[in-house]
Amino acid sequence: MSQVxxxxxxxxxxxxxYHLLNQKITYYNLPNQSFACSPIASCPLIDSVQNSxxxxxxxxxxxxxxxxxxxxxxxxxxxxxxxxREEYRxxxxxxxxxxxxxxxxxxxxxxxxxxxxQLINECCNKISERIKCIYKFKIxxxx
Numbered sequence: 001m002s003q004v005x006x007x008x009x010x011x012x013x014x015x016x017x018y019h020l021l022n023q024k025i026t027y028y029n030l031p032n033q034s035f036a037c038s039p040i041a042s043c044p045l046i047d048s049v050q051n052s053x054x055x056x057x058x059x060x061x062x063x064x065x066x067x068x069x070x071x072x073x074x075x076x077x078x079x080x081x082x083x084x085r086e087e088y089r090x091x092x093x094x095x096x097x098x099x100x101x102x103x104x105x106x107x108x109x110x111x112x113x114x115x116x117x118q119l120i121n122e123c124c125n126k127i128s129e130r131i132k133c134i135y136k137f138k139i140x141x142x143x
Contacts, residue, residue: 001099001112001116001120003095004092004095004096004099004120004124005120005123005127006123007088007091007092007095008086008092008124008127008128009131010092011085011088011089011091011092012127012131012132013088013100013131014081014084014085014088014089014133015085015088015089016089016132016135017081017085018081018082018085018109019135019136020135020139020142021077021078021081021140022078023139023142023143024142025074025077025078027142027143028070028074035063035066035067038066040066041063043062044052046058046059046062048056053101059068073074097114098111098116100117
């Protein structure tokens with residue numbers, strides 16, 4: 001029972017983290033969060049170049065590298081979060097199946113009554129609701 005609840009907690013936490021990350025990426029891709037609005041848009045070293053053509057070329061390269069790095073970083077974050085989310089989803093499903101299998105088996109394993117299974121499921125639902133509530137607040141604070 002403890003293992004199912006722990007895996008539900010980890011599953012829901014990674015699920016909500018994934019959604020929060022998506023919200024953050026959406027926010028950081030808004031026009032008011034563009035490169036020109038960021039603190040790194042101003043580079044004293046580039047600004048110190050006297051030749052305006054060279055300065056503009058350097059700035060454009062600098063901007064391109066910064067924007068591409070940001071895109072690459074967001075993709076790494078998403079890929080990592082998605083892999084972790086999938087791992088914990090699978091673990092929770094496996095633990096839930098194992099619990100159901102234990103209930104149905106007739107050997108010496110500890111058998112759970114249907115009421116106990118229902119209570120475990122309710123506990124998992126409460127875990128899920130609490131985590132969703134916390135992350136709803138986090139998402140609202142971003143927006």
